[in-house]
Amino acid sequence: MEIKDKIVPLLQEQFPETNFEVTDFRGDLKIKFDASQIYPVCNFLKNHDDLKFNMCEDVTAIDWATKKNRFTVVYHIYSLENKFRLRLACDVQENHPHIASVVPLWKSANWYERETYDMYGIKFENHPDLRRMYMPEEYEYYPLRKEYPLMGIPGDLTLPKK
Amino acid sequence: MGLEAKLMSDGFITTTIDALVGWARESSVWPMPLGISCCGIEMMAVAGPKYDIARFGSEVMRFTPRQCDVLLVAGTVTYKMSHVVKKIYDQMPDPKWVIAMGVCTSTGGMYRSYSVVQGIDHFLPVDIYLAGCPPRPDNLLNALMLIQDKIKHTRARDFQNIPLLEPVKVNGN
Numbered sequence A: 001m002e003i004k005d006k007i008v009p010l011l012q013e014q015f016p017e018t019n020f021e022v023t024d025f026r027g028d029l030k031i032k033f034d035a036s037q038i039y040p041v042c043n044f045l046k047n048h049d050d051l052k053f054n055m056c057e058d059v060t061a062i063d064w065a066t067k068k069n070r071f072t073v074v075y076h077i078y079s080l081e082n083k084f085r086l087r088l089a090c091d092v093q094e095n096h097p098h099i100a101s102v103v104p105l106w107k108s109a110n111w112y113e114r115e116t117y118d119m120y121g122i123k124f125e126n127h128p129d130l131r132r133m134y135m136p137e138e139y140e141y142y143p144l145r146k147e148y149p150l151m152g153i154p155g156d157l158t159l160p161k162k
Numbered sequence B: 001m002g003l004e005a006k007l008m009s010d011g012f013i014t015t016t017i018d019a020l021v022g023w024a025r026e027s028s029v030w031p032m033p034l035g036i037s038c039c040g041i042e043m044m045a046v047a048g049p050k051y052d053i054a055r056f057g058s059e060v061m062r063f064t065p066r067q068c069d070v071l072l073v074a075g076t077v078t079y080k081m082s083h084v085v086k087k088i089y090d091q092m093p094d095p096k097w098v099i100a101m102g103v104c105t106s107t108g109g110m111y112r113s114y115s116v117v118q119g120i121d122h123f124l125p126v127d128i129y130l131a132g133c134p135p136r137p138d139n140l141l142n143a144l145m146l147i148q149d150k151i152k153h154t155r156a157r158d159f160q161n162i163p164l165l166e167p168v169k170v171n172g173n
């Protein structure tokens, strides 16, 4: 049996309470589920003997600019053993956006999550060192949010004196 | 007629100190390479054997600002980086010159965005703006020749009106 057909039944069996929304677009499998389940699901995907998703390739987010489900956090994980790539997605809310960190599972997620925090302001709980990545540490805004103006907010970043 | 021939006949030459110093300065412009993004690759090509910046006496790229004459800003300067660029500029001894290489450095270029300084002349005095994305190596050589021309015509009195630094007073001594 192909790995692609195995993932969803295995997940469904392990997490009978969770609703998994599966999309298959041009051979790319995407699974969407509740944000509270991210850590257990990732733990299962990484440590199951048939799946072994042992590499986290990217963590990023999307700002939909909607009232409900404003952000979607997206994970790309890869199984070196099965040569298969999987996309996970979880909605988070505008008011106190937060989701559990996956750094205990994949160390590479450390900087990806910091970057996502820097750009979107999503708090990754249990992250070992959630600081800004690109912007100065005392910066107040989140530049990739839709309400942030293209040229920034005048005076928010300082230049050296002439 | 070279210098030797002149020395053979008379044994002396007449000139002004300014002309002599200008001539020495323009033939040994040591750049401070600040290759902070893609333009840096073209800057390296200039230092290579094909374009060979050594023909102009500028092959000594020093990675310490204290030994340099011209700051070669080759790349996109972000707001976060601008403080570093300024710090390096401040460490260079006078007299010093600045080349803004590439459109990013000159005007922000295609990066019209919140993070990129829209031209380093917002915080540095720039002598030469260099067009192109990236500029071709010969274009950089052209900029260097323009800088040399400028240096040649710089006179000692041009620096006379720069105020001296205030001596630091240490309390209690």
Ligand code: SF4
Pocket (backbone or CB within 6 Å): B037, B038, B039, B040, B074, B075, B076, B101, B102, B103, B104, B105, B109, B132, B133, B134, B135
């Ligand atoms: S001008 Fe072009 S080549 Fe130079 S740093 Fe900017 S984008 Fe890169």
